[in-house]
Amino acid sequence: MIIYGIAIGLTIVSAIIDIEKTKNGFKKGAKSFLKLMPVLIPLFLFVGILLAVVTPEFISSLLGEESGFIGIVLGLSVGSITFMPPFVAFPLGKELLESGGAYPQVAGFLVTLMSVGIVYFAAETKFFSKKSAIIRNSVSFIGAIIVVGVVAVIYG
Amino acid sequence: MMKFIRKNKFLVISLLLLAIMTFVDVTLTYTALENTGSQLLDMLLIVPPIFLLIGLFDVWVDRETVIRLMGQSSGIKGMALAFFLGAFSAGPTIAAFPLAMVMLKKGARYSNVLFFLMVWSSLKLPIVFFQVTQLGFSFAMLINVIMLAVFIVAALISEKLYTKSELEAFEKKAEELS
Numbered sequence: 418m419i420i421y422g423i424a425i426g427l428t429i430v431s432a433i434i435d436i437e438k439t440k441n442g443f444k445k446g447a448k449s450f451l452k453l454m455p456v457l458i459p460l461f462l463f464v465g466i467l468l469a470v471v472t473p474e475f476i477s478s479l480l481g482e483e484s485g486f487i488g489i490v491l492g493l494s495v496g497s498i499t500f501m502p503p504f505v506a507f508p509l510g511k512e513l514l515e516s517g518g519a520y521p522q523v524a525g526f527l528v529t530l531m532s533v534g535i536v537y538f539a540a541e542t543k544f545f546s547k548k549s550a551i552i553r554n555s556v557s558f559i560g561a562i563i564v565v566g567v568v569a570v571i572y573g
Numbered sequence: 574m575m576k577f578i579r580k581n582k583f584l585v586i587s588l589l590l591l592a593i594m595t596f597v598d599v600t601l602t603y604t605a606l607e608n609t610g611s612q613l614l615d616m617l618l619i620v621p622p623i624f625l626l627i628g629l630f631d632v633w634v635d636r637e638t639v640i641r642l643m644g645q646s647s648g649i650k651g652m653a654l655a656f657f658l659g660a661f662s663a664g665p666t667i668a669a670f671p672l673a674m675v676m677l678k679k680g681a682r683y684s685n686v687l688f689f690l691m692v693w694s695s696l697k698l699p700i701v702f703f704q705v706t707q708l709g710f711s712f713a714m715l716i717n718v719i720m721l722a723v724f725i726v727a728a729l730i731s732e733k734l735y736t737k738s739e740l741e742a743f744e745k746k747a748e749e750l751s
Contacts, residue, residue, distance in 0.1 A: 420720030446628025560723030
């Protein structure tokens with residue numbers, strides 16, 4: 418909600434200094450919002466479907482205590498394919514750890530969840546290019562493997 | 574028809590999946606639509622001020638300033654600024670893209686914009702705090718510090734993989750989209 422305060426405050430300041438420019442900025446903001454919507458709606462539909470199918474129970478069953486190397490691979494893959502809002506993802510991570518999930522698996526899952534994924538892929542293809550989306554997602558995936566490696570060494 | 578499908582691959586795939594789900598288990602379809610609706614609602618609540626700020630940024634900050642602060646020769650300063658903009662942000666990653674477009678349009682360096690997007694997606698401060706409360710300080714920080722290092726390297730490496738004209742194409746596309 419702080420962001421509403423900041424936005425409204427700055428708009429008022431901006432309007433006092435130059436009302437025409439502010440109107441123009443308002444229009445530009447609205448325009449980029451409208452341009453984003455066609456990307457968003459199908460994406461939300463897709464994420465909605467994913468969240469309905471890939472439930473926390475399902476993920477817990479994949480990343481159990483004894484899941485070992487396969488668990489790491491699964492964690493990285495499931496994290497890459499799916500998307501979850503952070504306020505769902507981190508409590509799930511906590512739950513996984515508490516119910517005996519291993520640290521490297523959970524780390525791999527969380528990191529890929531945040532940085533690799535269809536959500537970014539679709540938006541990135543639209544805004545940059547397919548090449549950009551492929552490169553960034555693969556580099557982030559390699560990064561996630563590094564995270565898993567370090568976590569495995571420290572917590573393993 | 575084919576053109577429509579190709580242009581809206583995501584929508585068509587999603588609708589197909591929904592149709593299949595309805596046959597398998599109709600409650601899944603309801604859950605999926607509910608999820609979609611609540612995300613859309615969240616989005617509509619958080620996003621308007623972000624776009625207001627993007628619009629203001631567009632009219633008030635001129636190209637020279639952006640080039641100086643985040644352009645080709647902005648060096649470590651540009652990266653630091655990209656980090657702060659990404660870390661002190663709010664809102665879903667998807668809202669970061671339009672802002673990234675405005676930056677690119679105004680001459681920010683591709684690696685900086687990419688770094689900004691990556692920081693926004695996983696190292697936003699509100700999320701980091703939440704992460705610490707859930708996962709504990711040491712585990713959360715370990716993940717975040719390595720990610721930060723990876724992002725810096727990733728941004729610089731990905732930029733190297735493009736030709737000059739490809740980078741210019743990004744800027745042109747950004748011009749059209751914002």
